Amino acid sequence: MTERTLVIVKPDGVERGLVGEVVKRIESKGYRLVTVDLLTPDRATLERHYAEHEGKPFFRPLVEFMSSGPVFAMVVEGDRVIAGFRSLAGATDPTVAAPGTIRGDLGREWDAPVMRNLVHGSDSEASAAREIAIWFPSL
Ligand code: IDP
Ligand code: MG
Secondary structure, three states, X not given: OEEEEEEEEOXXXXXXXXXXXXXXXXXXXXXXXXXXXXXXOOHHHHHHHOHHXXXXXXXXXXXXXXXXXXXXXXXXXXXXXXXXXXXHHOOOOOOOOOOOOHHHHHOOOOOXXXXXXXXXXXXXXXXXXXXXXXXXXXX
16 A cells, blocks of 8 residues: 655754655665755744644754754655555664664664654554645645
């Protein structure tokens, strides 16, 4: 089943020069980039994107972190890519993310536990549709 998902290389990943590494893993798996953008997102966009987390203790720090510098956002297409990219990304907490995953291999979040985990990936068909509309309204 061909799906689309929203993937974001977060500011820590862009700053560390890991955009190419993330794209390589996505393309090597057989997924296709539909569109990409390098941008510094504003707070309003991030508050919409992370609306499900509003009120949680990490919400404000997360919005600040995500707006702190450029991110690399992309729409990725492929067979069951929503679950497939979550699998490539690994567990939310890089400390326990499995080796072989993006977060497990490359995550270094000791300055901000769990938050700086390099990538975002939509978690369901509904989230993917909602998030793609926020980041790429013309699609
Ligand atoms: P996910 O990105 O794996 O889907 P979510 O639970 O949706 O994880 O959380 C969204 C983002 O919020 C995470 O990727 C991470 O950057 C941050 N985050 C989640 N839990 C915590 C926490 O306990 N402390 C700090 N940041 C967190
Ligand atoms: Mg999530």
